[in-house]
Amino acid sequence: MTDVCDVKKRIESATNALTTGRPALIVSGADDQEVADVLIPAALASPRWTAWAVRYTSGLLCAAMRSTRADELELPAMVRGNGSSTTTPAFGVGVDAVAGVGTGISATDRSRTARVLASPQTRPVDLTRPGHVLPLRTASRGVLERRNSAEAAVDLCEIAGLSPVALTATLLGDDGTLLQGTELAAFAQVHGVPVVQVQDVVHYRLHHGDGHVGRVRQTATRIVDVPDRCLRVVDFDDELTGAHHTAFLGSTTPAAAPTVYIVFECSHRDPLAPDCGCRREFETRRIRIAAEGGIIVYLRSNPRPANQYTVQGHELAQGSISSILTHLGFTTVIVSGWPGDQHPTSARALDLTPTVRNPAYKTAASL
DSSP states (O other): OOOHHHHHHHHHHHHHHHTTTOOEEEEESOGGGOEEEEEEEGGGOOHHHHHHHHHHBOSOOEEEEEHHHHHHTTOOBSSTTGGGOSSSOEEBOOEEESSSOSSSOSHHHHHHHHHHHHOTTOOGGGEEEEEEEEEEEEOTTGGGTOOOHHHHHHHHHHHTTBOSEEEEEEBBOTTSSBOOHHHHHHHHHHHTOOEEEHHHHHHHHHHHOSSSSOSEEEEEEEEEEETTEEEEEEEEEETTTOOEEEEEEOSOOTTSOOEEEEEEOOTTSOTTSTTOTTHHHHHHHHHHHHHHOOEEEEEOOOSSOGGGSSSOHHHHHHHHHHHHHHHTTOSEEEEESOTTOSSTTSEEEEEOOOOOOOSSOBOOSOO
């Protein structure tokens, strides 16, 4: 299982840099296939860091953005039909800002164009075509739809509370080859640039949401009676999949490390229905948590096809569970039936980290 704390630290380090306009590195692939891309938040792009990106990369600066935003700006794919690729984003025709630029090629001009692209107020008439910044059309659901560094760059900007447009380019060494392994690590250390893996962004999105909307949203709370006791029942909507989940809480406080029982939706759709074949097992656990403390997390089926995502079903379930428990205030729990475990009846300790959501996009003081 991915180390939750390490992932959160790497994501926080990157987002802290981005919110000050500094770059981060996003790494995809492994070993000799490793590729590192420079990411600068387009909303805060400055001539200094744009020039730095040109100096240490291929110099081909792209503005990665959701395909829906590209459509609003009338930035279609450069090659018709390329936008349907399942593995790579689609390039759009290069653009420059209409106002405030010279030739368009300088770092000052390209940072200006990046900021214009990131502004929610920008309209198609504010851009000239062709230009010197290449739009990169990314999947609308980010890395959870297409696991690519461009999608990760846009997701990271959004997680940081910035406009979801990222200025990106591929990092190269002085000899023109890709920086990888120890050379990549040394570069990051010398320049003080945080490094995140695409998989880190995938994990964060699964467990914490996109920075504005959490993975789950509480919709209702009620009390259900059991023999001699009562349980608190909390309903949640899964903002990613659209499923509805329920948590049953016994006499448990967030300060404790309770046992959490994971129950998946049965064929009757409701474990409380009188004709449900697994009701006896469910009732036994309900009575146990009412008497001894603990939690039951009841996961319902996802209404959207699982093949829409770049992760497996058990990973979607893991993200739902951890987000529900975090929302309820728990930081450490013992989980029985953790999705994906080879021995589903065994228990495991699970450390949870809180989710921080950003209320609004941050933009440059002026364009």
